[in-house]
Amino acid sequence: MSNPARLQLRRISKRYPGCLANDAIDLSIQPGEIHALLGENGAGKSTLMKIIYGVTQADTGEIIWQGQPLKVRNPAQARSLGIGMVFQHFSLFETLSVAQNIALALGPVAGSPKALEPRIREVSARYGMALEPERLVHSLSIGERQRVEIIRCLMQDIRLLILDEPTSVLTPQEADELFVTLRRLAGEGCSILFISHKLNEVRALCHSATVLRGGKVAGHCIPGECSDRQLAQMMVGEAANLIDPYPKAQGASDFLQVDALSWHNPDPFGCALHGINLNVRSGELVGIAGVAGNGQDELLALLCGEVRLPVSQSRHIRIDQQPVAHLRPDARRHKGMAFVPAERLGHGAVPDMSLADNALLTAFQQGLVSRGLIRHERVRALAELIIQQFGVKTPNSDAQARSLSGGNLQKFILGREILQQPKLLIAAHPTWGVDVGAAATIHRALIALRDAGAAILVISEDLDELFQISDRIGALCSGRLSPLKDTAHTHLVEVGGWMAGQFETPATPSFALGACHVAIP
Incomplete structure (x- = not known):
């Protein structure tokens, strides 16, 4: 009899007001498997990860953990089962030491931070992710902070490690070092769920992949047997011009x-x-x-x-x-000059304001204000033009900025700046x-503006x-x-x-x- 899968999801569905985030998702991960979860923004990846990690609950469907049905009620229960997650945005206290951060995550069973230091050194050396437990987090590089997050998971009896865009803040050399560690973990039987938009990394690292599109499973594949273009086509449908290089210019x-x-x-x-x-x-x-x-x-x-x-x-x-x-x-x-900041919500857009009002924030010099009065019809027309030209998925320009996915909000912010025709x-x-x-939509817009x-x-x-x-x-x-x-x-x-x-x-x-x-x- 074959060993059961480490994790199985059967017909998982989750609905939010006006949105079916997950629609009857099936997913299976074996012990020692590095499994990629792919999909465009808004495809349902984050919701699915939150269900596995106990941050939110599925409306319908079943989670099978090592052959047994299970309901993961919260992250603490997930960690007790051996499920660890490293989020895209780190959750570390910068003024505390490495050991203090790890002790906080492990809870009362950890003991004092000082007592944890030898074990942190042992685990980090074992996986080639050397850390100094007494260093304060604010003195660490971004790559070292990610090591803290991963070691914090490895200090438990880890059986499933979920990584959300783990290489987005790493140099190519650091990413290579991370892959060595992940392959070593997989070789020891740990299952890894790897979320990334970098298709070349997925092809090089992952044994298998599940692709989501519009909240549903669009397909399964072996990434190493697919090209970037084939993976992109599974994610978004038509893959033409998504990953082609652009001609260079002298200026x-x-x-x-x-x-x-x-x-x-x-x-x-x-x-x-x-x-x-x-x-x-x-x-x-x-x-x-x-x-x-x-x-x-x-x-x-x-x-x-x-x-x-x-x-x-x-x-x-x-x-x-x-x-x-x-x-x-x-x-x-x-x-x-026009400017697209790094932080979308709070810097590039006000979360609780409508898209129309957010369009006004930086484009007010474009004839949207006359004698101190806002010309609302022009503001709305600009917002609708951005939505149309840049393919922003939203009900209308009255939607709040916070209601958009990250990719769609980024397209709106970039469109707002580009349509001002900056020099x-x-x-x-x-x-x-x-x-x-x-990304392809954004790249094409940047190149068109350059040209x-x-x-x-x-x-x-x-x-x-x-x-x-x-x-x-x-x-x-x-x-x-x-x-x-x-x-x-x-x-x-x-x-x-x-x-x-x-x-x-x-x-x-x-x-x-x-x-x-x-x-x-």
């Missing part, structure tokens, strides 16, 4: 110029900038790579005007040859956590994305920017090295890798 004259920009961050957990030199030409797209925490947020804040410099330092940032480092965001928008667009992580279909003559700067942690759309590319590490290079004349390994600090700039000498905010083995 015209410099439109954005950053010269010797240095800035001391008053936040003790932030990153200072050191001698940043950067230019973006009209009609080109420049990509900046880097692991989170290496100065991206600080550079974006200075470029968009959320942080301003004194008038005496205004020439460090120029738009169309005019010094702007002292100007507010609205004044920079008057000069042709300079600065976009942070434009397709983070977005499915392949939504219309706009200067575009994209800051992203997704190297595959940057190589696909960028004309020139560089990387930030510890607040320093590598030289920019034509994308056609570099490669993933070189840019991955830049992300780890392996470069010299003319303005500054080479610096130690240990200073970079990234885990170096």
Whole structure:
């Protein structure tokens, strides 16, 4: 008699008001199997993970755990069964140590954090994920923080590990190290449920895959036997032009110029900038790579005007040859700048406001206000135009921003900025956590804007994305920017090295890798 599956889901359904998130889902994972869960935004992946982990309950259907029917009522019960989950957004206390964070997660059975330290060292060394238990979390790189989340799961008798977009914040080298660990875990019999939009990683790592589309199972496959295009077609239907590279452009004259920009961050957990030199030409797209925490947020804040410099330092940032480092965001928008922030809800859009009102937030200069009065019919027309042109899935422009999936809200925010026909667009992580279909829509819009003559700067942690759309590319590490290079004349390994600090700039000498905010083995 064959061994039972580690986990089986039978006819799992979950309905929310106006939405059938999961529709009779069947899924089976064997011991030692790395199983991918694929699907576009809104396909039902997150809801299904929450049901497995006990965050929410299914309306109908059955969960079979190691051959026995089971109802997972909460995450504590899931952890007691050996189910661990590493969420896309980490849940660590930055002012506490590694050991203190792990002790909090394990509860009373953990004992004191001090008593846990030898076991943390043992488990982390065993799986090639070395950690120092006494270090404070705020001093760790993003890759090291992810290790804390995984080790926290491995400190239990782990039987199923759920990973949600685990490589979205890692360098290629760190992702390779993570895959070594996951293969070792699978070899010891642990089942792994792997959620990712990076199809090349899924093909390289996963033994099998379940694809969701519109809340239903669209199919099962062996990723290693499929191409990226075939996987994309299963996810979104028609796969034409979803993953094709775009022709490169040279651009015209410099439109954005950053010269010797240095800035001391008053936040003790932030990153200072050191001698940043950067230019973006009209009609080109420049990509900046880097692991989170290496100065991206600080550079974006200075470029968009959320942080301003004194008038005496205004020439460090120029738009169309005019010094702007002292100007507010609205004044920079008057000069042709548009901005897509990294945080969608709360920064790019107000969660409880309608899409129409969110369209007004940055586009008010586009004839939407007259003599201090809002022209509501024009605001609504703009919101409906964004929804139509960018394929935003929503009932209408009265829907709240928080009701949209991440990918659809991102398309709305990007559309709002692009339809203002900016001369300079600065976009942070434009397709983070977005499915392949939504990413293709966003990429095509960026390239069309570039081809219309706009200067575009994209800051992203997704190297595959940057190589696909960028004309020139560089990387930030510890607040320093590598030289920019034509994308056609570099490669993933070189840019991955830049992300780890392996470069010299003319303005500054080479610096130690240990200073970079990234885990170096």
